[in-house]
Amino acid sequence: MTLGSRLRERRERLGKTQLTAAKDLGISNVQLSRYESDDRKPEPDLLGRFAEYYKTTADYLLGLTNDSTLEGTAAPATEAAAFEEFMRNPEHGLFFKDYLDAPEARQEEMLRFWTFIREQERLRKSDRDKE
Structure with a gap:
């Protein structure tokens, strides 16, 4: 799975629309769409915001692990x-x-x-x- 597909998967799992998620994250709907379609890559600070908002880890979003839970991450x-x-x-x-x-x-x-x-x-x- 790509970063974009993982972003989309987490957003949908939380029952958020692109419009709602973009507004909550402080970005435009167009930006979020580009991230989810892998047209653009988020800056590190936005990647952290995605992980926090989608209740997962940056490692999961980046494809470094398939564990989307927050368990096992450093305190x-x-x-x-x-x-x-x-x-x-x-x-x-x-x-x-x-x-x-x-x-x-x-x-x-x-x-x-x-x-x-x-x-x-x-x-x-x-x-x-x-x-």
């Missing part, structure tokens, strides 16, 4: 602690320097973005190991 507190440790490294922290002082909603967005980056790096390492 938010664990992710946040790992993210803060990563940020405290002077080489990494500059990118997210305002995390500790940011409002909670912004922190959650930055954490989702970091989780996506970390997963992409894990996949790159896995691909290199296969070579």
Whole structure:
């Protein structure tokens, strides 16, 4: 299944129309249609919003797992602690320097973005190991 088909499947499973889902996600119906038809790929922050809204994981939407449930995912507190440790490294922290002082909603967005980056790096390492 493609990202678009998984987005459509999750939306339909929740009984949402494209119009309703697009409005709730803060995007246009045309944009959502393009994502669902694989004409466009969402940015990492929107991918996180899709996962949250559709009550699934980014891994599922990206086709990295066929488990669409949230069970077995890292606890938010664990992710946040790992993210803060990563940020405290002077080489990494500059990118997210305002995390500790940011409002909670912004922190959650930055954490989702970091989780996506970390997963992409894990996949790159896995691909290199296969070579």
